[in-house]
Amino acid sequence: MGIVKRQILDVPNDRLVGTDKMFGRMMSMDIEKMPAKFQSAFDKTKDASYKRFHMTGIVESFEIESNDGDRVKLKSGIILESKLMAEIFRQSIELVMIVVSLSGYEDLDEAESNMFLKLFLDSWGTAFIECGNKWVEQTIAMDLEGRNMYCTNSFSPGQGEIPIEMQALLFQVLKPEEIGVTINDRYMMHPKKTVSGIFGIQAIKDDNGIRPCDLCEKRTFCPTAYA
Numbered sequence: 001m002g003i004v005k006r007q008i009l010d011v012p013n014d015r016l017v018g019t020d021k022m023f024g025r026m027m028s029m030d031i032e033k034m035p036a037k038f039q040s041a042f043d044k045t046k047d048a049s050y051k052r053f054h055m056t057g058i059v060e061s062f063e064i065e066s067n068d069g070d071r072v073k074l075k076s077g078i079i080l081e082s083k084l085m086a087e088i089f090r091q092s093i094e095l096v097m098i099v100v101s102l103s104g105y106e107d108l109d110e111a112e113s114n115m116f117l118k119l120f121l122d123s124w125g126t127a128f129i130e131c132g133n134k135w136v137e138q139t140i141a142m143d144l145e146g147r148n149m150y151c152t153n154s155f156s157p158g159q160g161e162i163p164i165e166m167q168a169l170l171f172q173v174l175k176p177e178e179i180g181v182t183i184n185d186r187y188m189m190h191p192k193k194t195v196s197g198i199f200g201i202q203a204i205k206d207d208n209g210i211r212p213c214d215l216c217e218k219r220t221f222c223p224t225a226y227a
Contacts, residue, residue, distance in 0.1 A: 053128050056101055072095070101180065167183060
């Protein structure tokens with residue numbers, strides 16, 4: 001049994017930190033100085049998003065059997081073929097796998113015919129799922145710190161040199177279908193606003209560990225970089 005037992009978490013919208021600010025980053029907009037012409041669209045889509053969006057996360061950790069510098073092998077027999085992940089998780093004793101999904105976005109998007117409002121809704125969806133995923137990760141990290149264990153940063157299949165095909169392994173192990181998340185033959189997840197990730201559990205806290213944005217060439221202009 002892993003340190004982090006399998007669990008499904010309901011993500012509370014009212015306890016998320018930075019959702020409005022993340023929306024502003026996505027829209028390249030200063031929400032503290034909202035242009036009057038955008039205020040109505042902002043208020044309408046924000047209200048709808050907070051009322052209709054709901055996020056659910058599923059997490060579980062798995063013991064590492066070996067890490068030879070080229071791949072990470074779990075005791076379950078799953079092998080993660082990635083030198084980068086072997087480096088990131090070189091001090092880890094277990095890997096936590098996580099999927100967080102937002103429901104309600106597709107219904108709002110389908111019902112909205114105004115392209116301008118659809119753009120706002122899309123940015124709200126991204127803001128919610130980014131902040132919701134962070135809430136789940138921080139909830140797990142706080143629990144582990146209470147037991148003198150620490151987390152690495154979280155990495156997703158397809159980031160940098162991490163193969164997108166690893167998404168299939170994550171699904172095989174974590175089985176997020178339990179919370180309604182599916183994957184197609186191109187490793188894309190449904191619902192659209194869903195994120196997956198893997199992070200390590202280790203005995204030593206490393207404040208200078210590799211961050212996901214360090215791997216991305218788009219970090220200089222990405223609105224969510226280092227957020």
